[in-house]
Amino acid sequence: MTEKQTENLLVKAGLLEQAANSSTEGITISDINRPDQPLIFVNQGFERLTGYDRSEVIGRNCRFLQGPKTARSPVTRLREAIANGEECTVELLNYRKNGQPFWNRLSVTPISDHNGKITHYVGIQSDITLLKRTKERLEQANLTLRHFQDRILTELDQAKIAQQFLLPDSWPETNEIEFAAKMVPTDEIGGDFFDVIALDDHRYGFLVADVTGHGIPAALLTFMASVTFKNVASSDLGAGETITEVNRRLFGKMPNDAFVTMFYAIYNVVSKEFNFTQAGHPDCYFFRPSVDKIMTLSTEGTIVGPFSNEDVSFGDASIHLEEGDRIILYTDAITDVLWQVPDSSQITELGAFIRNHSDLSMQTLFEAIYSWGIEVARSSKYSDDFTMLGFEVTNKKKKSSTDLTKEKKM
Numbered sequence: 226m227t228e229k230q231t232e233n234l235l236v237k238a239g240l241l242e243q244a245a246n247s248s249t250e251g252i253t254i255s256d257i258n259r260p261d262q263p264l265i266f267v268n269q270g271f272e273r274l275t276g277y278d279r280s281e282v283i284g285r286n287c288r289f290l291q292g293p294k295t296a297r298s299p300v301t302r303l304r305e306a307i308a309n310g311e312e313c314t315v316e317l318l319n320y321r322k323n324g325q326p327f328w329n330r331l332s333v334t335p336i337s338d339h340n341g342k343i344t345h346y347v348g349i350q351s352d353i354t355l356l357k358r359t360k361e362r363l364e365q366a367n368l369t370l371r372h373f374q375d376r377i378l379t380e381l382d383q384a385k386i387a388q389q390f391l392l393p394d395s396w397p398e399t400n401e402i403e404f405a406a407k408m409v410p411t412d413e414i415g416g417d418f419f420d421v422i423a424l425d426d427h428r429y430g431f432l433v434a435d436v437t438g439h440g441i442p443a444a445l446l447t448f449m450a451s452v453t454f455k456n457v458a459s460s461d462l463g464a465g466e467t468i469t470e471v472n473r474r475l476f477g478k479m480p481n482d483a484f485v486t487m488f489y490a491i492y493n494v495v496s497k498e499f500n501f502t503q504a505g506h507p508d509c510y511f512f513r514p515s516v517d518k519i520m521t522l523s524t525e526g527t528i529v530g531p532f533s534n535e536d537v538s539f540g541d542a543s544i545h546l547e548e549g550d551r552i553i554l555y556t557d558a559i560t561d562v563l564w565q566v567p568d569s570s571q572i573t574e575l576g577a578f579i580r581n582h583s584d585l586s587m588q589t590l591f592e593a594i595y596s597w598g599i600e601v602a603r604s605s606k607y608s609d610d611f612t613m614l615g616f617e618v619t620n621k622k623k624k625s626s627t628d629l630t631k632e633k634k635m
């Protein structure tokens with residue numbers, strides 16, 4: 226080697242050392258062929274990280290950084306990797322000169338001479354204490370969140386079970402009406418409910434309601450609205466008067482912008498008068514098979530809850546029913562999917578379906594409507610609570626089914 230070559234080599238070595246020292250990581254080199262594989266080089270990053278001066282560590286095996294709480298398994302992995310001439314990365318607890326522990330992410334890589342014989346190992350030490358701590362905190366926070374989520378889910382399930390008790394579990398005893406209902410709540414707790422009440426021995430009240438939103442707030446509102454309705458409904462009040470009174474009691478008590486839509490009807494089996502009111506809710510269907518006529522029934526009216534009775538009123542209308550007539554109340558889950566039927570209005574579409582399936586019993590008709598909606602939506606379920614309530618004027622002395630089809634998804 227000429228003088229110039231030696232000088233060049235020294236310059237390069239100096240540059241390399243400068244580069245190594247500018248690193249914030251620890252960089253170490255140990256001689257693998259000397260007894261106990263001592264360190265022959267440490268950079269300033271290592272000195273900063275460990276608090277040791279290079280004069281204190283050169284010539285020693287780097288295991289002096291280990292201490293009482295250093296786990297054995299990463300140390301074993303290191304030993305085996307080095308014995309096999311492999312590279313290896315571990316995370317292990319090390320101790321600074323002042324005894325303070327820190328988490329070290331250590332990578333060791335073999336260096337071979339021109340014959341392929343491993344002569345040295347380079348080690349890179351990174352302080353990952355903060356990272357580890359943040360990870361631990363994150364894991365802890367995740368665990369807390371998971372517990373919280375589990376609790377919420379359990380409570381939602383309980384609320385859902387409780388919500389089922391709002392629905393009637395049997396039909397009033399009468400031979401003049403064939404009742405039918407189908408309700409399939411969404412997985413999430415929803416805001417639909419319905420009720421059928423015997424107001425006296427010949428008048429029956431039918432309510433279908435939809436509370437805005439989902440989740441616990443909606444569930445609480447369904448309780449509030451249902452209980453209020455049960456308390457108000459009586460044989461003295463017509464449909465419009467009933468909802469007016471329900472609105473009076475709910476006004477000012479609904480949180481934020483929450484509201485309820487309702488369709489309430491009273492059927493008198495003696496006079497056959499069907500009296501109804503519509504409060505921001507979809508129209509109801511009326512089908513008369515004797516003339517093969519389907520139509521929707523509606524009144525003036527607005528949503529229930531946010532406006533005082535001084536500002537709003539709920540209309541009231543009546544028609545006379547005859548034997549065979551069908552009445553169908555529902556919430557918008559079904560009409561929301563029917564807009565997908567090409568070239569039609571969903572209202573006409575549903576009406577046509579009801580008319581074309583008049584040979585089915587009311588309950589079977591509801592099942593058919595439900596399945597049809599699923600088919601149209603090309604989905605296995607509705608995105609909102611599916612609710613349908615109705616009746617047929619029978620007066621055939623046949624026993625109406627007391628088996629109320631509510632699908633309880635719990």
Ligand SMILES: Cc1cc2nc3c(=O)[nH]c(=O)nc-3n(C[C@H](O)[C@H](O)[C@H](O)COP(=O)(O)O)c2cc1C
Nearest residue numbers: 253255286287288290291300303304346347348350
């Ligand atoms: C280049 C190099 C750097 C090392 N740096 C560290 C280190 O920073 N901290 C540590 O605990 N061990 C370090 N080790 C590992 C130990 O020196 C030793 O190989 C390990 O403790 C396994 O051997 P033992 O079971 O004989 O102790 C390093 C090893 C090499 C080859």
